[in-house]
Amino acid sequence: MLIDAHCHLDFPDFDADREAVFARARAAGVGRLVVPGTVRRHWDRVLALGGRDEVDxxxxxxxxxxxxxxxxxxxxxxxxxxxxxxxxALGECGIDARFADSLSAQWRLFDAQLRLARDRGLPLVIHCVRANDRVAKRLRQLAPPAGGLIHAFAGSPEQAKAFLDLGFVVGLGGAVTHDRARRLRRAVAALPDDGYVLETDSPDMPLAGHRGERNEPARVAEVCRVVAGLRGQTPARVARDSTATAGRLFGPGL
Structure with missing residues (x-):
């Protein structure tokens, strides 16, 4: 079984055919999906999806x-x-350094959520863009005990190791399927078997060959095949390892 450890199936992009998206995921061997919240006014939509047996x-x-x-x-x-x-888990939270004008406010909001997660013993789902080293430093300072997921990881082998040493795992998605992502592909090859989960970030983060298309959870099977090739392992092995890691991170229900 595969798990899509990060997909936004509450987004309006799926309103017209959400049930078909679930059906295609099942047909591709994706048995569980993790849907993060992003804004307060949409938490109800996320929680409603959580009523499905296959969704956390x-x-x-x-x-x-x-x-x-x-x-x-x-x-x-x-x-x-x-x-x-x-x-x-608590998430999706984090830092997006592409937006310099809101960066101070982002850090205040991130710190507040780190403390919430720490106080409740919850893992974190962290969005980290152009801020790997700074986010790792903050995690080292606050030391959230339940670790979490560095979603859509796109850094170096050294940055991946820094997150792993802090008790986090990295999320591998569409970016790994692009030939130009050489640094990321080196990191993928160097990860320990229990250091990553697979994800799509649907409807975003399209895979190679699908530019301009809406992404969806069924394509985590393709991510699995690419990761397996980079690691010199079988897709079955990568599916087993990533599913076990998602279960360890998010709980035995996965």
């Missing part, structure tokens, strides 16, 4: 949507996490 959910405040977040959102997040004990 996270709740968080995403740095890409800073304009949508309000001052009481962290308090609301704490209340939502307490009200929904089945939530498997």
């Amino acid at each position: 959910v996270c709740l968080g405040l995403h740095p890409y949507f800073m304009a949508e977040h309000r001052e009481d959102d962290v308090e609301a997040l704490a209340a939502a996490l307490d009200a929904h004990p089945g939530v498997v």
Whole structure:
């Protein structure tokens, strides 16, 4: 069985054919999906998907949507996490250094969510763009005990090791399928068997050969095949290892 450890199936991109997307995922061998929250006003949609047997959910405040977040959102997040004990992680949270004008506010919001996760013993799902070293430093300082996932990892072997040493795993998705991602591919080849999970970030992060198309969870099977080739392993081995790691990270229900 494969697990898509990060997909945004609550997004409106899937409103027209969500059931067909689930069906294609099942047909591709994807038996479980993890759906993270991004903004407060959409948490209800994420939680509704969590009512499905094959879906686990996270709740968080995403740095890409800073304009949508309000001052009481962290308090609301704490209340939502307490009200929904089945939530498997806090996220998607993190830092996106492409947006320099909101970077200070991003760090304040990230720190607040790190503390929430630490206090509740929850793993984190972290969005980290152009900030691997800085985020690793902050995680080292706050030391969240349950670790988490560095989603859509695109860094070096050394940066991957730094996150692994902190108790995190890295998420491998569409980026690994692109030939130009040489540094990332070296990192993938060097990862320990229990150091990664597979993901799609649907509807985003398209795979090579699918530029401009909506991504979807069924394509995690293709990510698995590419990762297997980079690691000199069989797809069955990569599926088994990544599924075991997702279960260890997010709980035995996966």
